[in-house]
Amino acid sequence: MRASTAYMLADLGYRVIEASSGEEALQLLGTGQPVDLIVTDHLMPGISGTDLARRVRNARPGTAILLVSGYAEHEGLDPDLPRLTKPFRKSELAASLAQLGGTA
Secondary structure (H helix, E strand, C coil): CHHHHHHHHHHCCCCCCCCCCHHHHHHHHHCCCCCCEEEEECCCCCCCHHHHHHHHHHHCCCCEEEEEECCCCCCCCCCCCCEEECCCCHHHHHHHHHHHCCCC
16 A cells, blocks of 8 residues: 555655655654655554654644545544545545645
């Protein structure tokens, strides 16, 4: 799923940096890498996407975050996070990002 989402984002004109886990994403952010948008799955190795989003919001307020989940109702999902339900098409991803104000 990560690879196909990265492909869709690149096809939409975004510069994509992939991380295999929430911890790896936090390490990348810790390097000072400029990041405008984070698209994260809720269920992934290590910390959840919701926990990643909370940490990012604390460390980098204003960073747009889109949570992707295959579960309609799942304990631990932050209801305040913009969410895209899996499976999704590129057009649905683009629409969700447009609602966040994300531009490629």
